[in-house]
Amino acid sequence: MTERLKRTLVLVRHGQSEWNEANLFTGWHDVALTSLGIKEAQRAGKALKIHGFRFDLAFTSALQRAKNTCRLILDELGQQDIPVIEDAALNERHYGDLCGLNKAEAAERWGEDQVRTWRRSFEATPPGGESLKTTAERVIPFVETSILPEVVSGKSVLVAAHGNSLRSLIMELEGMSPEQIEELSLATAVPRIYRLNEDGSIAKRYDLKDEE
Template sequence: MAKLFLVRHGQSLWNLENRFTGWQDIDITDAGIEEAKRAAVILKKEKIDIAFTSALIRAQHTLTIILDEIGKPNIPVIIDKALNERSYGELEGLNKAETALKYGDEQVHAWRRSYDVVPPGGESLKDTYNRVIPYFEATIAPLLKEGQNVLIVAHGNSLRSLIMYLEHLSPEEILEREIATGIPVTYIFDEHFHVSRRDT
């Protein structure tokens, strides 16, 4: 039975500063490094055949730390922008609290926590889903069906899209799902490629 491991990158500098990050290439903090190391402790006993990550440094750095810590720095790593965080467009770099003062709490909440409302120049979660899932189906799912164990280190909203797909969640249900940084979520698939178990 194949396993899929999902890890949200460790805390980034703009996570710490409460800024919209999106596609901005911001690295992880010292706390983020420690989160990556904690993820590695959980994953150390697992067999991992191949890893995927986004085109953004915070996810790549987290993955590198995990692979080094578990003693598997040479497994194949595929980097693709299909796994990037949701783009927040013109909001990227702005402090979330200051943005709420400017546009109102209700508008900012709609941009952050709705399924299909698009921030100025950015992507909705629906847009992110429509980017991530075709890539998963074409590139990652075939490996899982072959029995390979796959690690994906990515971002809150790209992983939220995958979780929505894997667990058949509604738009309302997925918006309630929080994904902690640096804590692996494991999906185990049966021979028919159905999720037979989920471990957090």
């Protein structure tokens, strides 16, 4: 591992899923990547390879869209044999009664303002589901005990997960307020790169745009 890759954390939201394409609330429903989502993950892997990234280990959720994104990235890097840790702590936010509904249909049922509040607010909880706050309450302890210690020790770590679990991770890592995290959106399969100092603080952060 080159010196410049020590204490590096790379976050990648999974590629487009079948329910992303259909504009459905997905949550914990275990849907596959679309053909576009597969290509997005492969492009992310190629971009990481072009920039010389190599990983010591990877983390992903228990859902196939994240696991397959992780696998496709590692395939592009020729790093299929590194340890990959799967844990439901990194699963997407549970959308409860919204799961499987088209977002326009949900707006008709509960009102556009209410659905927008459930989607973006830190504390608002959809019926039977999780708020971003309760999602963070399961993500952050896993990040603090399992992911960040590996990075701070000097390793290069890949995390392939979901929009809301990664937003929770970023909130902790960057010290964002609930109001700030409500405004953050992550594009599918665009690597977000962090270089950490020895004390775990951020030395540098940037998004790695796809490169052909």
